[in-house]
Amino acid sequence: MKFRKAIIGSIALAMAFSVGAITQHNDNYFEISKNLDIFGKMYREVNTLYVDGVDPTKMMRTGIDAMLAELDPYTNFYGESEIEDAKFMQTGQYGGIGASVGKRDGKFIVLEPYQDYPAAKTGLVAGDEILKVDGQNVADTKMTVRELRDLLRGQKGTKVRLTVKRIGQEESEEVNLERDRIKIDNVPYYGLATDNIGYISLTGFTANASQEVRNAFVALKNEHQITGVILDLRGNPGGLLGEAVKISNVFIPRDENIVETRGKEPTSIRQYKTPLVPADIDIPLAVLVNGGSASASEIVSGSIQDLDRGVVIGEKSYGKGLVQNIRPLSYNTQMKVTTAKYYTPSGRCIQAIDYSSRKDDGSVGKLPDSLKTAFQTRNGRTVYDGGGIEPDIAVERETLHTLTRELNRKGVIFDFVTEFVTQNESIASPREFKVSDKIYSDFKAFVKKQNFTYKTNAEKKLESLEKTFAEEEYQKDLNNALAQMRKQLEQSKDYDLDKHRDEITRLLREEIIQRYYYKQGVIESSFSYDEDIKTAIEVLNDKERYNKILKP
Numbered sequence: 001m002k003f004r005k006a007i008i009g010s011i012a013l014a015m016a017f018s019v020g021a022i023t024q025h026n027d028n029y030f031e032i033s034k035n036l037d038i039f040g041k042m043y044r045e046v047n048t049l050y051v052d053g054v055d056p057t058k059m060m061r062t063g064i065d066a067m068l069a070e071l072d073p074y075t076n077f078y079g080e081s082e083i084e085d086a087k088f089m090q091t092g093q094y095g096g097i098g099a100s101v102g103k104r105d106g107k108f109i110v111l112e113p114y115q116d117y118p119a120a121k122t123g124l125v126a127g128d129e130i131l132k133v134d135g136q137n138v139a140d141t142k143m144t145v146r147e148l149r150d151l152l153r154g155q156k157g158t159k160v161r162l163t164v165k166r167i168g169q170e171e172s173e174e175v176n177l178e179r180d181r182i183k184i185d186n187v188p189y190y191g192l193a194t195d196n197i198g199y200i201s202l203t204g205f206t207a208n209a210s211q212e213v214r215n216a217f218v219a220l221k222n223e224h225q226i227t228g229v230i231l232d233l234r235g236n237p238g239g240l241l242g243e244a245v246k247i248s249n250v251f252i253p254r255d256e257n258i259v260e261t262r263g264k265e266p267t268s269i270r271q272y273k274t275p276l277v278p279a280d281i282d283i284p285l286a287v288l289v290n291g292g293s294a295s296a297s298e299i300v301s302g303s304i305q306d307l308d309r310g311v312v313i314g315e316k317s318y319g320k321g322l323v324q325n326i327r328p329l330s331y332n333t334q335m336k337v338t339t340a341k342y343y344t345p346s347g348r349c350i351q352a353i354d355y356s357s358r359k360d361d362g363s364v365g366k367l368p369d370s371l372k373t374a375f376q377t378r379n380g381r382t383v384y385d386g387g388g389i390e391p392d393i394a395v396e397r398e399t400l401h402t403l404t405r406e407l408n409r410k411g412v413i414f415d416f417v418t419e420f421v422t423q424n425e426s427i428a429s430p431r432e433f434k435v436s437d438k439i440y441s442d443f444k445a446f447v448k449k450q451n452f453t454y455k456t457n458a459e460k461k462l463e464s465l466e467k468t469f470a471e472e473e474y475q476k477d478l479n480n481a482l483a484q485m486r487k488q489l490e491q492s493k494d495y496d497l498d499k500h501r502d503e504i505t506r507l508l509r510e511e512i513i514q515r516y517y518y519k520q521g522v523i524e525s526s527f528s529y530d531e532d533i534k535t536a537i538e539v540l541n542d543k544e545r546y547n548k549i550l551k552p
Contacts, residue, residue: 078334096153115518118177127418132163189523190216198229205239205296210246228284228540238295249274258303263340285310286536294318302344308379319388321351346375348385406454417511430521
């Protein structure tokens with residue numbers, strides 16, 4: 001029956017496009033009609049004649065995803081079961097227990113219970129293993145994290161029963177939770193970075209984000225004698241365009257152009273101006289961005305930069321200057337489709353020239369000057385298009401050593417902190433807590449007990465060299481030299497835990513603080529070592545330098 005409906009739907013759609021071809025005299029509509037007819041007949045023949053059984057819904061989804069993959073990475077289809085995800089992107093809300101869950105070694109582990117939500121209120125802690133959900137076994141199964149998440153989510157007020165196993169306990173226990181409406185705050189933290197510099201962390205652009213930023217800024221301004229403010233957009237992937245305009249409006253006067261969208265349809269060409277009275281147009285402002293700051297984050301940072309309202313600090317942003325709209329489809333499905341590109345007040349498009357060619361972290365690399373176009377800010381500063389917002393002050397990103405990355409990736413730091421929490425009821429405040437010599441010594445012993453191994457880049461290159469020597473029959477002559485090199489590398493690795501103590505300690509400190517003070521505590525603790533924040537504080541406290549950047 002579903003298959004028949006799908007075919008009927010395809011034919012109806014083809015007829016609709018055929019009518020469009022007559023009325024609009026556009027050859028594209030004839031091509032669409034023709035290809036829909038071909039596709040519908042092929043779909044029917046495969047379903048009828050293919051030697052093995054075919055799941056029509058799964059096959060259609062594969063076809064849809066492959067078709068959209070020809071476009072950009074942001075045009076996506078959402079099936080009926082994924083509508084909750086689409087809603088979350090717009091509202092930042094969903095029904096559930098309020099915890100993030102991951103899978104490691106075949107086990108589902110609670111990674112982080114969210115403060116003041118059911119998981120945390122009922123005593124779930126990071127490190128708890130989930131064995132069953134409402135009696136259904138999930139341990140050691142092929143179930144994915146997404147499938148488990150679907151089991152945990154549901155309408156507010158509904159019940160869910162979890163069977164969990166705590167670290168250090170032999171027996172499992174049952175935990176009964178009542179699902180709630182989970183709202184992820186766009187502003188997870190605001191406060192004082194120093195006695196006179198305010199700080200606002202903005203992690204999303206869902207509904208009400210602008211009001212959260214405005215409320216945070218007004219509170220900082222009214223309750224403290226701040227002389228500057230930091231708006232942190234690092235790692236913020238964007239969201240609602242309207243919220244981006246209103247967030248810029250917190251610091252920019254009414255009726256200023258913040259962004260212009262331009263697409264194929266005449267209705268997509270539109271200017272978005274600030275609609276409200278600003279909260280403050282004079283206080284020195286620093287905006288932090290990095291390779292994870294995208295879309296709406298780039299609208300805010302780009303408008304602040306183009307209108308010379310503040311200084312942008314950090315790394316080049318992601319480079320996503322595309323506007324998406326959610327379009328309802330039949331059978332309770334939806335599509336998020338790119339409809340336009342956006343342009344900042346100076347006229348530049350932040351979209352990467354080639355969004356299919358990115359670095360491993362997703363950000364665009366350095367573009368040759370010949371591919372860039374220069375634009376002018378309001379004060380006459382030169383800025384460029386072609387892939388993200390270039391900061392006014394670049395801060396080099398710290399590269400973690402392979403050892404540190406592997407300790408984090410393999411969950412060694414997470415597991416040590418889980419054990420640490422069972423032995424320590426409390427710790428000092430986020431700003432005061434330090435990883436002592438004893439804690440680090442315990443961590444080194446823990447690493448040794450885990451039989452943790454890793455390969456350095458040098459070892460990987462040595463293996464490649466050995467392979468080359470073997471292929472060219474030099475290995476016999478060089479065996480002793482290669483063995484000596486391997487031995488020296490192994491010996492040097494014995495000292496890596498001490499050599500890279502500072503960066504390992506930082507990750508340990510963040511993980512420990514998060515267990516006791518949640519994400520807010522981690523942010524507060526970062527003020528003393530975060531180079532972007534430290535640079536922002538220096539610039540905001542140096543009026544001459546600040547003004548020189550904005551008024552060359």
